[in-house]
Amino acid sequence: MDFIEVTLKVNADFADIFTAELGELGFNAFEENEEGFSAYIDEAEFSQEAVEEVVNRYAAMVQVEYTIQKIARQNWNEEWEKNFEPLFIGDKVSVRASFHEKPAKAEYDIVINPKMSFGTGHHETTTLMIENQLTLDHQGKRVLDMGCGTGILAIMAGELGASEIVAVEIEDWTVENARENAELNGYATIDVRLGGAETIKGDQPYDIILANINRNVLLEDMPAYVAVLKKEGYLLLSGFYTEDLSMLQERATELGLTYLSHRVKNNWVSAIFKNS
Incomplete structure (x- = not known):
């Protein structure tokens, strides 16, 4: 294609x-x-x-x-090889392509070959999501990555010690790319699914759910996320602007979530909510 x-x-x-x-x-x-x-x-x-x-x-x-x-x-x-430069996120996470050398001082080293998938870490939303992930305990947790793109956030969850990871995407070629990147980073066990929110219906509850998509999809699918989010579990959202945050907060409150915090970069936002 x-x-x-x-x-x-x-x-x-x-x-x-x-x-x-x-x-x-x-x-x-x-x-x-x-x-x-x-x-x-x-x-x-x-x-x-x-x-x-x-x-x-x-x-x-x-x-x-x-x-x-x-x-x-x-x-x-x-x-993308012409333009993909390696970067550091949160002074801990290296994101690079396979043709870049591994940096010496990175606490976490993620290799991404993006093909046509979204999520190399260079976009503000991906960076913000990873920065928020670094604040949460993933050790032994069950994690869901909705709209996974290259799989970078799912891979980050693996780096942080998650024991079970599910990633979901709507494009077949993106699913293929996410699987390739997961295997490349040593996380071939990540369950990458083709589809949308319907693919998680009836799943065992997740400790952490990551969704970096866009405002409208987040508003529409948030009930499906909450349905499979454990009590005291965390929902991390991004893909929207500062002016949209209040709309997401209101929707989250309706669904029983508690707003905890958010980060902003160039007017893009990533927010953390808790299922209390």
């Missing part, structure tokens, strides 16, 4: 807005650059009319230029 790359040249103040808008259209991988960002989507799901509608909606507020090109799946590795 081939992919469509839409590259937007847009003011930095509006880049996050357009990222969120394209995320609602099904774009699931994003790469920032000096003039804006590039977004990626399966060719079968791409609608140029939908992209144009988003751009036109903001035409009175900001000037936007965009280009569209098709990228063959087999060429994706070459694209």
